[in-house]
Amino acid sequence: MAGSLRSSGPRAWGRPGAGRRTAAAFLVLPLIGALGLVLGPTGSAAAQATSACSGRLVKTVSFSTGSLRVYKSRAYACAVTVAKKPGARRAMRVSLQPRGGRAVVDSGRFTTLAGPVTVHALNRCVRASGSMGGSSGSTGWILC
Numbered sequence: 279m280a281g282s283l284r285s286s287g288p289r290a291w292g293r294p295g296a297g298r299r300t301a302a303a304f305l306v307l308p309l310i311g312a313l314g315l316v317l318g319p320t321g322s323a324a325a326q327a328t329s330a331c332s333g334r335l336v337k338t339v340s341f342s343t344g345s346l347r348v349y350k351s352r353a354y355a356c357a358v359t360v361a362k363k364p365g366a367r368r369a370m371r372v373s374l375q376p377r378g379g380r381a382v383v384d385s386g387r388f389t390t391l392a393g394p395v396t397v398h399a400l401n402r403c404v405r406a407s408g409s410m411g412g413s414s415g416s417t418g419w420i421l422c
Contacts, residue, residue, distance in 0.1 A: 330394040331356035339408070339415035346372065346408035346415045353400040355421060358393035359408030365389060370410045377403040377419060 333351030359372040370392035375381035382395040407416035
């Protein structure tokens with residue numbers, strides 16, 4: 279009998295106060311989810327770019343409608359084109375080319391960012407370019 283007060287199985291639902299905690303969880307969790315939906319679209323496009331590529335940011339090229347960001351991990355380089363003001367779909371493009379290799383391109387009509395594109399860049403230079411609408415930016419050979 280003494281063990282029935284400490285049980286954590288199905289009998290725990292019969293304890294005083296257990297129903298209130300469960301009801302509170304059912305009320306709080308949807309509110310947290312709704313808050314995430316409200317804050318999600320207004321979140322920073324830069325934060326989305328960071329989560330799109332792994333590694334450290336090594337180069338940012340800004341242009342009038344957005345920016346080109348290049349990231350480097352140990353063996354790979356990654357690039358994204360990020361909109362300055364996310365919103366309606368518009369033509370965006372990002373390209374990343376390792377020296378001696380073919381360029382990897384992502385282009386289309388996007389709202390926030392184009393990419394990520396990734397190439398193997400262990401001991402290799404890369405160059406990147408990005409465009410959005412009528413403006414563009416590019417790097418020379420970097421990471422040499």
